[in-house]
Amino acid sequence: MLCQSLSWRKQHQVDYILQTWQPPPILDEYYAGGWHYHDKDGRPLYILRLGQIDTKGLVKALGEEAILRHVLSINEDGQKRCEDNTHQFGRPISSWTCLVDLEGLNMRHLWRPGVKALLRIIEVVEANYPETLGRLLIVRAPRVFPVLWTLVSPFINENTRQKFLIYSGNNYQGPGGIADYLDREIIPDFLGGECVCNIPEGGLIPKSLYQTDEDAEMSDHIRLWAETIYQSAWVCKGAPHEIAVEILEEESVITWDFDILRGDVVFSLFHSKLAPENRQRDTVLATGSTSTSSNVQLIGKNWTLGVDYSMVQTSLTCREGESIQGSHVTRWPGFYILQWKMHSPACSSSMARVDDVLASLQGTSHRCKLMFYFEVLASEDFRGSMSSLESCSGFSQLSGVTNSSNKSHSSSLISR
Numbered sequence: 001m002l003c004q005s006l007s008w009r010k011q012h013q014v015d016y017i018l019q020t021w022q023p024p025p026i027l028d029e030y031y032a033g034g035w036h037y038h039d040k041d042g043r044p045l046y047i048l049r050l051g052q053i054d055t056k057g058l059v060k061a062l063g064e065e066a067i068l069r070h071v072l073s074i075n076e077d078g079q080k081r082c083e084d085n086t087h088q089f090g091r092p093i094s095s096w097t098c099l100v101d102l103e104g105l106n107m108r109h110l111w112r113p114g115v116k117a118l119l120r121i122i123e124v125v126e127a128n129y130p131e132t133l134g135r136l137l138i139v140r141a142p143r144v145f146p147v148l149w150t151l152v153s154p155f156i157n158e159n160t161r162q163k164f165l166i167y168s169g170n171n172y173q174g175p176g177g178i179a180d181y182l183d184r185e186i187i188p189d190f191l192g193g194e195c196v197c198n199i200p201e202g203g204l205i206p207k208s209l210y211q212t213d214e215d216a217e218m219s220d221h222i223r224l225w226a227e228t229i230y231q232s233a234w235v236c237k238g239a240p241h242e243i244a245v246e247i248l249e250e251e252s253v254i255t256w257d258f259d260i261l262r263g264d265v266v267f268s269l270f271h272s273k274l275a276p277e278n279r280q281r282d283t284v285l286a287t288g289s290t291s292t293s294s295n296v297q298l299i300g301k302n303w304t305l306g307v308d309y310s311m312v313q314t315s316l317t318c319r320e321g322e323s324i325q326g327s328h329v330t331r332w333p334g335f336y337i338l339q340w341k342m343h344s345p346a347c348s349s350s351m352a353r354v355d356d357v358l359a360s361l362q363g364t365s366h367r368c369k370l371m372f373y374f375e376v377l378a379s380e381d382f383r384g385s386m387s388s389l390e391s392c393s394g395f396s397q398l399s400g401v402t403n404s405s406n407k408s409h410s411s412s413l414i415s416r
Contacts, residue, residue, distance in 0.1 A: 001130075004127070008127075017072055031200060035077070036099075036186065039182050041134070042085050043082070043096045044097070049199060049201070050105065051109075052101075054202065055109055056108060056114055057207075061205050068124065095131065095132050096133065097181065098133060099139065105145060107144060115152075119155055122152060135181065136160075138165065140167070145166075172191070231373070235263070235265055242297055245374070247376070251329055253377040254269075255325075256327070258318075258323075259322070259372075260318050261370060262368050263320055263343075266341050269338055271309065272334060273334045274335070
């Protein structure tokens, strides 16, 4: 679960969401939720006036992805606030409290696409933010609430459900109510307290703000997983995928990070003084459709290893499911070529034919898939970038950059 979550965070750049996500104006005006002080245990307090939110209007105006990204930013902000409160109160605080006001909840909130979006949000949050919810206070639950609860509760972890406290009507104001968990001076005015709460009041979103059918269709295709710095590529049998990096000054640093999603590949790094040629080949999937990323080959067919280009990085066999990170300190200017090719294990020709038949039946014949990212750092910037690289998934140490006086160009770290 941890490995899957780390991969998910890296792929979708969740670590940077607080710096990159800007809520659309519609969310600022109509999303009735926000942070409000802390509970008696020092946990950050988030208030959500769910009954005042036009769920259908939000989905129609923004699409499911924008709402999910906004919820992820709230969870990331919650973790940051937990760290701040840990320092403020001098004791570990690793979870927050959520107060959900259901005043106004009715059958329009049970709109099927809205419930579907809610279930997806619950699934993503449960998988990637376990045990970050300390307590959930649900107040003013109306008669329709049991219907909603029946729909969503099976998707909520049992440990999480045990943290729910549900109050109907005005029961939250009596003994055992929210005053047991919140200081009276921070109870919001709309719940009978004296504290002014600056959370938006929500309300119906004008239909004039709804997306057009074309916008909605586009939103369906621009999924969260597509908003990433990583590229994907198919590697075909006999047709490697190659990326060229032009280096103008020695001791620059090439870094890479890739995940093997299907099959086994061999990764190599080459250097050439010749400008590579670009031979692009579309990869046809088993379904007959063309993939979004074409196979790119750069090393010329007439090039000779050791003459036209040379290997500067020991080849590495990478297995399906592995995550590979590494770096190389360049020694010469020119073109450096990152190559991924299909791994072909040594076996008899008869066994190879059997393997090909089995792979063909499984729809995986002669192709592998990977997701990759690379970056070039100038030599003077490399040391200043070490702390940021170390924060990436998989980096526990970095290959050192030796100074030019000893000319000992140590290169490359590859970790799994």
